[in-house]
Amino acid sequence: MEQKHGGNIENIAEKYNIHKENIIDFSVNINFVGPPPDVYSRLKNELESITRYPEVDSKTLKKKLANKYGFEKDNYIIGNGAVELIYILVKVLKPKQSLVYAPTFSEYEKALRTVYSQINYHYLKRGNKFKLDIEELKADLTDEIDLFFLCNPNNPTGDFISKEEVKQILKHNEKHNIFTIIDEAFVDFLDRNISAISLLKKYDKIFILRSLTKFFAIPGLRLGFGIGKQGIIDKMNGFKDPWNVNILAQKAGEIILNQDEYIKLTKKAIYKEKLFLYQELKKIEKIEVYYPNANYIFIDLKNSGYNSTAVYEKLAKKGILIRNCRNYRGLDDNYIRIAVKSREDNKKLLNRLKSFLIINN
Numbered sequence: 001m002e003q004k005h006g007g008n009i010e011n012i013a014e015k016y017n018i019h020k021e022n023i024i025d026f027s028v029n030i031n032f033v034g035p036p037p038d039v040y041s042r043l044k045n046e047l048e049s050i051t052r053y054p055e056v057d058s059k060t061l062k063k064k065l066a067n068k069y070g071f072e073k074d075n076y077i078i079g080n081g082a083v084e085l086i087y088i089l090v091k092v093l094k095p096k097q098s099l100v101y102a103p104t105f106s107e108y109e110k111a112l113r114t115v116y117s118q119i120n121y122h123y124l125k126r127g128n129k130f131k132l133d134i135e136e137l138k139a140d141l142t143d144e145i146d147l148f149f150l151c152n153p154n155n156p157t158g159d160f161i162s163k164e165e166v167k168q169i170l171k172h173n174e175k176h177n178i179f180t181i182i183d184e185a186f187v188d189f190l191d192r193n194i195s196a197i198s199l200l201k202k203y204d205k206i207f208i209l210r211s212l213t214k215f216f217a218i219p220g221l222r223l224g225f226g227i228g229k230q231g232i233i234d235k236m237n238g239f240k241d242p243w244n245v246n247i248l249a250q251k252a253g254e255i256i257l258n259q260d261e262y263i264k265l266t267k268k269a270i271y272k273e274k275l276f277l278y279q280e281l282k283k284i285e286k287i288e289v290y291y292p293n294a295n296y297i298f299i300d301l302k303n304s305g306y307n308s309t310a311v312y313e314k315l316a317k318k319g320i321l322i323r324n325c326r327n328y329r330g331l332d333d334n335y336i337r338i339a340v341k342s343r344e345d346n347k348k349l350l351n352r353l354k355s356f357l358i359i360n361n
Protein backbone atom coordinates (compact mmCIF):
# COMPACT_ATOMS: atom_id res chain seq x y z
CA MET A 1 0.00 0.00 0.00
CA GLU A 2 1.25 3.50 -0.80
CA GLN A 3 2.27 5.52 2.27
CA LYS A 4 -0.16 8.34 3.01
CA HIS A 5 2.32 10.50 4.89
CA GLY A 6 5.85 11.80 4.65
CA GLY A 7 8.79 10.56 6.68
CA ASN A 8 9.33 7.20 4.97
CA ILE A 9 13.07 7.27 5.44
CA GLU A 10 13.37 3.50 5.78
CA ASN A 11 11.83 2.88 2.33
CA ILE A 12 14.23 5.24 0.59
CA ALA A 13 17.23 3.95 2.53
CA GLU A 14 16.43 0.41 1.42
CA LYS A 15 15.43 1.22 -2.16
CA TYR A 16 18.48 3.35 -2.96
CA ASN A 17 20.92 1.70 -0.59
CA ILE A 18 21.56 4.92 1.31
CA HIS A 19 22.37 5.06 5.02
CA LYS A 20 19.38 6.38 6.99
CA GLU A 21 21.59 9.00 8.63
CA ASN A 22 22.52 10.41 5.23
CA ILE A 23 18.95 11.13 4.17
CA ILE A 24 17.67 14.69 4.47
CA ASP A 25 13.97 14.56 5.17
CA PHE A 26 11.97 17.44 3.69
CA SER A 27 8.80 15.34 3.66
CA VAL A 28 7.67 15.99 7.24
CA ASN A 29 6.94 19.49 8.49
CA ILE A 30 8.88 19.39 11.71
CA ASN A 31 10.59 22.46 13.16
CA PHE A 32 14.19 22.14 11.91
CA VAL A 33 15.58 23.89 15.00
CA GLY A 34 14.69 20.79 17.03
CA PRO A 35 13.06 20.58 20.46
CA PRO A 36 13.89 23.12 23.19
CA PRO A 37 17.26 21.99 24.65
CA ASP A 38 15.61 21.61 28.07
CA VAL A 39 13.52 18.75 26.70
CA TYR A 40 16.61 16.60 26.08
CA SER A 41 18.36 17.37 29.33
CA ARG A 42 15.31 17.03 31.54
CA LEU A 43 13.89 13.93 29.88
CA LYS A 44 17.24 12.19 30.37
CA ASN A 45 16.76 12.69 34.10
CA GLU A 46 13.21 11.42 33.85
CA LEU A 47 14.07 8.12 32.21
CA GLU A 48 13.63 6.14 35.39
CA SER A 49 9.98 7.30 35.53
CA ILE A 50 9.14 4.78 32.80
CA THR A 51 8.75 2.19 35.55
CA ARG A 52 5.60 4.04 36.64
CA TYR A 53 2.24 4.48 34.94
CA PRO A 54 1.65 7.92 33.46
CA GLU A 55 -0.70 10.31 35.25
CA VAL A 56 -4.29 9.40 34.34
CA ASP A 57 -5.74 11.87 31.79
CA SER A 58 -2.58 14.03 31.99
CA LYS A 59 -4.16 16.26 34.64
CA THR A 60 -1.04 18.33 35.39
CA LEU A 61 -0.53 19.15 31.72
CA LYS A 62 -4.20 20.09 31.37
CA LYS A 63 -3.88 22.54 34.27
CA LYS A 64 -0.81 24.09 32.66
CA LEU A 65 -2.57 24.41 29.32
CA ALA A 66 -5.57 26.05 31.00
CA ASN A 67 -3.17 28.57 32.59
CA LYS A 68 -1.62 29.33 29.23
CA TYR A 69 -4.62 29.37 26.90
CA GLY A 70 -7.52 30.08 29.28
CA PHE A 71 -10.68 28.07 30.05
CA GLU A 72 -10.86 25.33 32.69
CA LYS A 73 -8.73 22.18 32.77
CA ASP A 74 -11.92 20.20 32.09
CA ASN A 75 -12.15 21.90 28.70
CA TYR A 76 -8.93 20.14 27.69
CA ILE A 77 -8.08 16.66 26.51
CA ILE A 78 -4.55 15.42 25.83
CA GLY A 79 -3.82 13.01 22.99
CA ASN A 80 -1.11 10.65 21.86
CA GLY A 81 -0.57 13.16 19.06
CA ALA A 82 -3.39 15.30 17.68
CA VAL A 83 -4.28 12.40 15.42
CA GLU A 84 -5.52 10.25 18.27
CA LEU A 85 -8.04 12.95 19.17
CA ILE A 86 -9.42 13.01 15.61
CA TYR A 87 -10.25 9.30 15.88
CA ILE A 88 -11.82 9.71 19.34
CA LEU A 89 -13.86 12.72 18.23
CA VAL A 90 -15.49 10.99 15.29
CA LYS A 91 -16.39 8.07 17.54
CA VAL A 92 -18.11 10.46 19.93
CA LEU A 93 -19.84 12.54 17.26
CA LYS A 94 -20.77 9.65 14.93
CA PRO A 95 -21.61 11.96 12.02
CA LYS A 96 -24.04 10.45 9.51
CA GLN A 97 -22.77 12.89 6.91
CA SER A 98 -19.57 14.88 6.95
CA LEU A 99 -17.82 17.43 4.77
CA VAL A 100 -14.09 17.61 4.16
CA TYR A 101 -12.40 19.71 1.56
CA ALA A 102 -9.66 18.55 -0.73
CA PRO A 103 -6.74 18.71 -0.66
CA THR A 104 -6.24 18.49 3.08
CA PHE A 105 -4.82 16.21 5.79
CA SER A 106 -5.89 12.67 4.92
CA GLU A 107 -6.55 11.41 8.46
CA TYR A 108 -9.91 13.23 8.68
CA GLU A 109 -11.28 11.08 5.91
CA LYS A 110 -9.66 7.93 7.28
CA ALA A 111 -11.10 8.52 10.74
CA LEU A 112 -14.56 9.24 9.29
CA ARG A 113 -14.48 5.88 7.52
CA THR A 114 -14.05 4.09 10.84
CA VAL A 115 -17.51 5.30 11.87
CA TYR A 116 -19.07 4.76 8.41
CA SER A 117 -19.80 8.44 7.90
CA GLN A 118 -20.94 9.41 4.43
CA ILE A 119 -18.16 11.73 3.34
CA ASN A 120 -18.92 14.69 1.05
CA TYR A 121 -16.07 16.55 -0.63
CA HIS A 122 -15.59 20.20 -1.32
CA TYR A 123 -12.86 20.44 -3.97
CA LEU A 124 -10.58 23.47 -3.82
CA LYS A 125 -9.64 24.86 -7.21
CA ARG A 126 -6.20 25.09 -8.72
CA GLY A 127 -7.37 28.22 -10.55
CA ASN A 128 -7.97 29.80 -7.14
CA LYS A 129 -4.62 28.51 -5.80
CA PHE A 130 -6.51 25.99 -3.69
CA LYS A 131 -7.83 28.77 -1.47
CA LEU A 132 -11.03 28.31 0.49
CA ASP A 133 -13.84 30.40 -0.97
CA ILE A 134 -16.11 30.90 2.05
CA GLU A 135 -19.28 31.48 0.02
CA GLU A 136 -18.72 28.38 -2.12
CA LEU A 137 -17.91 26.36 0.99
CA LYS A 138 -21.08 27.49 2.74
CA ALA A 139 -23.12 26.26 -0.20
CA ASP A 140 -21.83 22.74 0.57
CA LEU A 141 -22.39 23.06 4.32
CA THR A 142 -26.03 22.10 4.17
CA ASP A 143 -28.51 20.87 6.80
CA GLU A 144 -27.59 17.26 5.91
CA ILE A 145 -24.00 17.71 7.08
CA ASP A 146 -23.24 16.85 10.73
CA LEU A 147 -19.50 17.43 10.89
CA PHE A 148 -16.99 19.64 9.10
CA PHE A 149 -13.17 19.63 9.35
CA LEU A 150 -11.33 22.93 8.94
CA CYS A 151 -7.54 22.67 8.67
CA ASN A 152 -6.12 26.12 9.44
CA PRO A 153 -3.48 26.59 8.09
CA ASN A 154 -4.17 23.90 5.55
CA ASN A 155 -1.85 20.99 4.87
CA PRO A 156 -0.42 20.68 2.17
CA THR A 157 -1.06 24.12 0.63
CA GLY A 158 -0.13 26.31 3.61
CA ASP A 159 -3.11 28.55 2.94
CA PHE A 160 -4.98 29.92 5.95
CA ILE A 161 -8.17 31.84 6.61
CA SER A 162 -8.55 34.72 9.06
CA LYS A 163 -10.34 34.54 12.39
CA GLU A 164 -13.09 36.68 10.85
CA GLU A 165 -13.58 34.08 8.09
CA VAL A 166 -13.56 31.26 10.66
CA LYS A 167 -16.30 33.16 12.49
CA GLN A 168 -18.38 33.35 9.30
CA ILE A 169 -18.15 29.57 8.92
CA LEU A 170 -19.01 28.97 12.58
CA LYS A 171 -22.00 31.27 12.40
CA HIS A 172 -23.26 29.43 9.34
CA ASN A 173 -22.59 26.02 10.89
CA GLU A 174 -24.37 26.80 14.16
CA LYS A 175 -27.43 27.78 12.13
CA HIS A 176 -27.30 24.48 10.26
CA ASN A 177 -26.44 22.39 13.31
CA ILE A 178 -23.01 21.38 11.98
CA PHE A 179 -20.18 20.55 14.37
CA THR A 180 -16.84 22.14 13.36
CA ILE A 181 -13.42 20.69 14.16
CA ILE A 182 -10.68 23.25 13.65
CA ASP A 183 -7.26 21.65 13.27
CA GLU A 184 -4.59 24.19 14.19
CA ALA A 185 -1.64 21.77 14.05
CA PHE A 186 0.57 24.36 12.31
CA VAL A 187 -0.84 27.56 13.77
CA ASP A 188 2.20 28.18 16.00
CA PHE A 189 4.37 28.72 12.92
CA LEU A 190 2.36 31.69 11.67
CA ASP A 191 3.50 35.25 12.23
CA ARG A 192 0.02 36.35 13.34
CA ASN A 193 -2.54 34.96 15.71
CA ILE A 194 -5.37 33.32 13.79
CA SER A 195 -6.28 30.76 16.45
CA ALA A 196 -9.97 30.19 17.00
CA ILE A 197 -9.48 29.34 20.70
CA SER A 198 -11.17 32.56 21.85
CA LEU A 199 -14.23 31.70 19.72
CA LEU A 200 -14.97 28.81 22.06
CA LYS A 201 -16.66 31.33 24.35
CA LYS A 202 -19.19 32.22 21.71
CA TYR A 203 -19.84 29.00 19.80
CA ASP A 204 -20.97 25.64 21.15
CA LYS A 205 -20.39 23.15 18.40
CA ILE A 206 -16.68 23.57 17.96
CA PHE A 207 -13.53 21.75 18.92
CA ILE A 208 -10.00 23.11 18.54
CA LEU A 209 -7.23 20.65 17.84
CA ARG A 210 -3.55 21.46 18.47
CA SER A 211 -0.45 19.40 17.83
CA LEU A 212 2.71 19.80 19.89
CA THR A 213 4.78 17.54 17.66
CA LYS A 214 5.41 20.00 14.82
CA PHE A 215 6.55 23.24 16.39
CA PHE A 216 8.28 21.53 19.31
CA ALA A 217 9.80 18.82 17.08
CA ILE A 218 8.76 15.77 19.11
CA PRO A 219 6.78 13.62 16.62
CA GLY A 220 8.34 10.46 18.02
CA LEU A 221 7.04 11.20 21.50
CA ARG A 222 3.49 11.95 20.22
CA LEU A 223 1.61 14.79 21.89
CA GLY A 224 -1.39 16.93 21.05
CA PHE A 225 -4.34 18.50 22.78
CA GLY A 226 -7.87 19.63 22.14
CA ILE A 227 -10.15 22.26 23.65
CA GLY A 228 -13.91 22.02 23.65
CA LYS A 229 -17.06 22.36 25.73
CA GLN A 230 -17.00 20.16 28.81
CA GLY A 231 -19.82 17.99 27.45
CA ILE A 232 -17.79 16.82 24.45
CA ILE A 233 -14.59 16.45 26.50
CA ASP A 234 -16.41 14.21 29.03
CA LYS A 235 -17.67 12.02 26.22
CA MET A 236 -14.21 11.84 24.64
CA ASN A 237 -12.70 10.78 27.97
CA GLY A 238 -15.14 7.89 27.97
CA PHE A 239 -13.76 6.74 24.62
CA LYS A 240 -10.08 6.86 25.41
CA ASP A 241 -7.68 4.78 27.44
CA PRO A 242 -6.77 6.46 30.76
CA TRP A 243 -3.01 6.23 30.06
CA ASN A 244 -3.14 7.28 26.41
CA VAL A 245 -0.18 9.67 26.78
CA ASN A 246 3.12 8.20 27.94
CA ILE A 247 4.97 9.60 30.93
CA LEU A 248 7.84 11.13 28.92
CA ALA A 249 5.46 12.88 26.53
CA GLN A 250 3.55 14.28 29.53
CA LYS A 251 6.79 15.60 30.99
CA ALA A 252 7.87 17.07 27.62
CA GLY A 253 4.50 18.82 27.38
CA GLU A 254 4.98 20.44 30.77
CA ILE A 255 8.48 21.58 29.80
CA ILE A 256 7.62 23.07 26.41
CA LEU A 257 4.87 25.28 27.74
CA ASN A 258 7.44 27.51 29.46
CA GLN A 259 9.65 28.18 26.48
CA ASP A 260 8.85 31.72 25.40
CA GLU A 261 12.44 32.55 24.47
CA TYR A 262 12.79 29.36 22.40
CA ILE A 263 9.51 30.11 20.64
CA LYS A 264 10.66 33.62 19.75
CA LEU A 265 14.08 32.51 18.50
CA THR A 266 12.66 29.57 16.56
CA LYS A 267 10.06 31.66 14.80
CA LYS A 268 12.78 34.08 13.74
CA ALA A 269 15.01 31.26 12.44
CA ILE A 270 12.17 29.63 10.50
CA TYR A 271 11.05 32.93 9.04
CA LYS A 272 14.57 33.66 7.76
CA GLU A 273 14.97 30.22 6.21
CA LYS A 274 11.53 30.01 4.68
CA LEU A 275 12.00 33.37 3.00
CA PHE A 276 15.38 32.26 1.63
CA LEU A 277 14.02 28.97 0.33
CA TYR A 278 10.89 30.59 -1.10
CA GLN A 279 12.83 33.31 -2.89
CA GLU A 280 15.37 30.87 -4.32
CA LEU A 281 12.64 28.50 -5.50
CA LYS A 282 10.85 31.40 -7.16
CA LYS A 283 13.91 31.87 -9.34
CA ILE A 284 13.24 28.50 -10.96
CA GLU A 285 10.99 29.34 -13.86
CA LYS A 286 8.05 27.14 -14.75
CA ILE A 287 7.30 25.95 -11.23
CA GLU A 288 4.69 27.72 -9.15
CA VAL A 289 5.75 28.23 -5.57
CA TYR A 290 3.12 28.88 -2.89
CA TYR A 291 4.07 31.28 -0.11
CA PRO A 292 4.92 29.31 3.07
CA ASN A 293 2.70 30.75 5.80
CA ALA A 294 3.74 27.87 8.05
CA ASN A 295 7.00 25.87 7.73
CA TYR A 296 6.39 24.07 4.45
CA ILE A 297 6.25 25.03 0.79
CA PHE A 298 3.73 23.71 -1.71
CA ILE A 299 4.90 23.58 -5.32
CA ASP A 300 2.95 23.20 -8.55
CA LEU A 301 5.17 21.46 -11.15
CA LYS A 302 2.69 21.51 -13.97
CA ASN A 303 4.75 23.51 -16.44
CA SER A 304 8.13 22.13 -15.44
CA GLY A 305 8.27 19.11 -17.72
CA TYR A 306 8.44 16.77 -14.71
CA ASN A 307 5.73 15.17 -12.66
CA SER A 308 5.88 14.80 -8.88
CA THR A 309 7.07 11.18 -9.02
CA ALA A 310 9.94 12.03 -11.35
CA VAL A 311 11.06 14.88 -9.09
CA TYR A 312 10.63 12.68 -6.01
CA GLU A 313 12.76 9.91 -7.53
CA LYS A 314 15.49 12.25 -8.77
CA LEU A 315 15.87 13.71 -5.29
CA ALA A 316 15.47 10.42 -3.44
CA LYS A 317 18.35 8.89 -5.36
CA LYS A 318 20.53 11.60 -3.87
CA GLY A 319 19.22 11.07 -0.36
CA ILE A 320 16.72 13.94 -0.37
CA LEU A 321 13.21 13.03 0.66
CA ILE A 322 10.25 15.25 -0.26
CA ARG A 323 6.47 14.79 -0.07
CA ASN A 324 5.04 13.58 -3.35
CA CYS A 325 1.50 14.98 -3.12
CA ARG A 326 -0.07 12.79 -5.80
CA ASN A 327 -2.02 10.73 -3.24
CA TYR A 328 -3.80 13.72 -1.72
CA ARG A 329 -7.45 13.71 -2.70
CA GLY A 330 -8.02 16.65 -5.05
CA LEU A 331 -4.43 16.69 -6.35
CA ASP A 332 -2.66 14.79 -9.10
CA ASP A 333 0.98 14.11 -9.91
CA ASN A 334 1.81 17.78 -10.38
CA TYR A 335 2.46 18.73 -6.78
CA ILE A 336 5.14 18.36 -4.15
CA ARG A 337 5.54 19.75 -0.64
CA ILE A 338 8.82 20.48 1.07
CA ALA A 339 9.54 21.44 4.67
CA VAL A 340 11.73 24.41 5.50
CA LYS A 341 15.01 23.21 6.96
CA SER A 342 18.43 24.62 7.86
CA ARG A 343 20.31 26.80 5.36
CA GLU A 344 22.77 23.99 4.65
CA ASP A 345 20.01 21.47 3.91
CA ASN A 346 17.94 23.98 1.96
CA LYS A 347 20.92 24.74 -0.26
CA LYS A 348 21.44 21.04 -0.99
CA LEU A 349 17.81 20.72 -2.04
CA LEU A 350 17.98 23.86 -4.18
CA ASN A 351 21.16 22.77 -5.93
CA ARG A 352 19.71 19.40 -6.75
CA LEU A 353 16.39 20.81 -7.95
CA LYS A 354 18.08 23.43 -10.08
CA SER A 355 20.40 20.81 -11.61
CA PHE A 356 17.55 19.30 -13.58
CA LEU A 357 14.72 21.84 -13.55
CA ILE A 358 16.80 24.68 -14.90
CA ILE A 359 18.69 22.65 -17.51
CA ASN A 360 15.40 21.24 -18.74
CA ASN A 361 13.84 24.67 -19.22
Ligand SMILES: Cc1ncc(COP(=O)(O)O)c(C=O)c1O
Residues within 6 Å of the ligand: 080, 081, 082, 083, 084, 105, 151, 155, 183, 185, 186, 210, 211, 212, 213, 214, 219, 222, 223, 224
Ligand atom coordinates in the same frame (compact mmCIF):
# COMPACT_ATOMS: atom_id res chain seq x y z
C1 LIG B 1 -2.98 19.04 9.65
C2 LIG B 1 -2.43 18.04 10.59
N1 LIG B 1 -3.07 17.77 11.74
C3 LIG B 1 -2.61 16.85 12.60
C4 LIG B 1 -1.46 16.15 12.35
C5 LIG B 1 -0.97 15.14 13.32
O1 LIG B 1 -0.23 15.68 14.34
P1 LIG B 1 0.30 14.79 15.53
O2 LIG B 1 1.71 14.43 15.22
O3 LIG B 1 0.18 15.69 16.72
O4 LIG B 1 -0.58 13.59 15.65
C6 LIG B 1 -0.76 16.38 11.18
C7 LIG B 1 0.46 15.60 10.88
O5 LIG B 1 0.99 15.60 9.82
C8 LIG B 1 -1.25 17.34 10.27
O6 LIG B 1 -0.62 17.58 9.12
